[in-house]
Amino acid sequence: MVESSLAEPAGETPATKRSPPVTPSSPAFPLARPPRCIAIVPALNEEKQIPAVVAEIKKNAPAFDVLVIDDGSTDRTAQVARAAGAAVVRHPFNMGYGVALQTAYKYATRRGYDILVQLDGDGQHDPSYIPRLAEQVTSGATDVCVGTRFLENLGYFPPFFRRVGMVVFGYIASRATGRRVTDPTSGYQALSRGAFGFFQSDLFPFDYPDADVLILLHRAGFRVNEIPVRMKPSPTGKSMHGGVLKPMFYVFKMFLSIGVTLLREKPRADKIAPGEQ
Amino acid sequence: MPLVMRVVIFVAAFVLMFIIFELVRKRRLREEYSWLWLLTGLLILALALIPEEVLVYVAKTVMGTPNPPSAIFFLAFCFMVLVCLQFSVRLSRMTEQVKTLAQKIALLEQDIEQERELLAKKG
Numbered sequence: 001m002v003e004s005s006l007a008e009p010a011g012e013t014p015a016t017k018r019s020p021p022v023t024p025s026s027p028a029f030p031l032a033r034p035p036r037c038i039a040i041v042p043a044l045n046e047e048k049q050i051p052a053v054v055a056e057i058k059k060n061a062p063a064f065d066v067l068v069i070d071d072g073s074t075d076r077t078a079q080v081a082r083a084a085g086a087a088v089v090r091h092p093f094n095m096g097y098g099v100a101l102q103t104a105y106k107y108a109t110r111r112g113y114d115i116l117v118q119l120d121g122d123g124q125h126d127p128s129y130i131p132r133l134a135e136q137v138t139s140g141a142t143d144v145c146v147g148t149r150f151l152e153n154l155g156y157f158p159p160f161f162r163r164v165g166m167v168v169f170g171y172i173a174s175r176a177t178g179r180r181v182t183d184p185t186s187g188y189q190a191l192s193r194g195a196f197g198f199f200q201s202d203l204f205p206f207d208y209p210d211a212d213v214l215i216l217l218h219r220a221g222f223r224v225n226e227i228p229v230r231m232k233p234s235p236t237g238k239s240m241h242g243g244v245l246k247p248m249f250y251v252f253k254m255f256l257s258i259g260v261t262l263l264r265e266k267p268r269a270d271k272i273a274p275g276e277q
Numbered sequence: 278m279p280l281v282m283r284v285v286i287f288v289a290a291f292v293l294m295f296i297i298f299e300l301v302r303k304r305r306l307r308e309e310y311s312w313l314w315l316l317t318g319l320l321i322l323a324l325a326l327i328p329e330e331v332l333v334y335v336a337k338t339v340m341g342t343p344n345p346p347s348a349i350f351f352l353a354f355c356f357m358v359l360v361c362l363q364f365s366v367r368l369s370r371m372t373e374q375v376k377t378l379a380q381k382i383a384l385l386e387q388d389i390e391q392e393r394e395l396l397a398k399k400g
Binding site for chain 2: 089107
């Protein structure tokens with residue numbers, strides 16, 4: 001590809017001295033042409049929320065194609081999303097949030113998108129922030145931009161245990177990556193082609209990507225930053241960390257996951273899982 | 278070890294190996310999984326044939342116990358744990374493979390749907 005010969009972005013923040021990995025699949029931003037943009041929405045049984053989410057994305061970010069990944073819903077999520085004008089990829093059975101994200105990364109890579117913004121299908125993420133998140137990546141300032149609830153007080157107060165987890169793992173991720181991570185669990189992110197191309201590897205988790213994935217990105221040489229976003233409470237009331245056993249498992253899994261991520265050999269950004277591309 | 282006991286163990290191990298062999302022959306068990314179970318059968322068979330003095334000696338010097346049965350139980354337990362672990366490893370690999378396949382199917386299905394839509398639009 002010709003893009004690989006483009007110059008590296010000049011304006012780098014001091015916190016990230018390493019240059020981003022530029023492989024044939026990850027052209028350096030800013031691009032000479034208008035970037036091809038896609039907004040992706042993993043959804044599981046969200047037939048009530050998804051039409052509004054798709055419509056909001058189209059309204060707030062008209063330059064973005066919309067892809068809904070139906071992770072094996074038992075309701076009409078896929079049909080209503082398609083009717084709302086989104087492209088839909090249906091998993092034959094439920095495989096988890098992380099797998100749905102990865103399917104979208106594979107889709108975006110196959111279709112040659114340059115930038116990808118991911119947001120949740122339950123309407124928790126306000127689509128009006130999509131252009132701001134994307135701008136961080138398209139300007140060449142970063143490879144991954146995470147929308148955080150905590151850099152500014154925009155009115156989000158998570159439950160106690162959730163907050164403790166966020167603080168602890170945020171701290172670990174901050175120490176490991178050398179820059180402040182306030183909201184490692186946020187699924188509201190913009191990724192460059194290089195970053196989502198890299199995530200096609202089998203290193204990407206099946207369940208909720210978290211601080212471990214941010215550390216993984218950092219170790220692969222990608223730059224990550226955060227900008228403040230406002231989030232609404234999940235209208236369906238579903239939480240990914242409910243119950244008693246789930247939070248305990250979550251804490252255990254995160255420690256293990258961060259531990260092995262740090263102990264593994266440094267991943268190479270240009271190495272892509274066999275069978276892809 | 279009484280002779281009757283040795284015979285029982287010997288027969289049990291023999292039956293186990295016969296069952297494994299039959300399963301492989303009828304293609305109900307794949308060869309690459311069978312070797313572990315055949316090894317298990319062989320170990321049990323060996324147990325029936327090894328003289329008692331050797332068992333006691335090994336238990337005492339290697340495991341530090343005067344009680345061969347406890348040593349045997351411990352080793353058998355370790356062996357079974359390793360077998361289970363091996364299954365978990367295979368299961369992890371298969372989960373990854375199933376995931377990749379399902380994703381591929383989902384993406385191809387979307388490709389087909391899009392092609393159909395384009396064709397329908399063309400007339």
